[in-house]
Amino acid sequence: MGLRVEIILPIKYYKEQIAKAKKAGDMKKVKELQKDLKQREAEINKQEAMDRNARANAADLKAGSAMGGANAPKPRSKPMKPPKPMKKPAMAYGGMANKKQHMYSGGGQVKDNMKGLKKLAEKRPDIVRKMGYNV
Numbered sequence: 023m024g025l026r027v028e029i030i031l032p033i034k035y036y037k038e039q040i041a042k043a044k045k046a047g048d049m050k051k052v053k054e055l056q057k058d059l060k061q062r063e064a065e066i067n068k069q070e071a072m073d074r075n076a077r078a079n080a081a082d083l084k085a086g087s088a089m090g091g092a093n094a095p096k097p098r099s100k101p102m103k104p105p106k107p108m109k110k111p112a113m114a115y116g117g118m119a120n121k122k123q124h125m126y127s128g129g130g131q132v133k134d135n136m137k138g139l140k141k142l143a144e145k146r147p148d149i150v151r152k153m154g155y156n157v
Contacts (some may be wrong), residue, residue: 033062
């Protein structure tokens with residue numbers, strides 16, 4: 023468990039070392055140095071981006087964006103909800119006919135078309151009972 027010490031070298035150093043290795047003809051070392059150079063450039067670019075973001079955030083705080091200043095984000099309007107589907111109209115009471123309740127969507131009254139059965143029940147109640155009606 024030793025300490026890991028990393029030495030950060032400037033880009034100029036890598037370029038000088040690559041030039042020396044090319045003169046010497048050591049292509050293995052050139053490739054290794056080029057790889058290190060790319061890695062170092064990526065680190066520098068990442069650090070610069072982080073610094074830019076930090077400066078921008080500091081400027082926003084200074085301008086008062088956290089309190090609703092000039093650079094504060096504007097509140098977004100809520101997305102509209104789709105309209106709810108309308109309910110079907112409920113069935114209306116249509117009335118009673120032949121001891122049965124009838125429902126109609128448009129309302130109205132039930133028309134009793136069985137007047138003949140009532141007349142038959144007056145004359146021959148036994149036949150009406152055989153048909154299944156209670157008279």
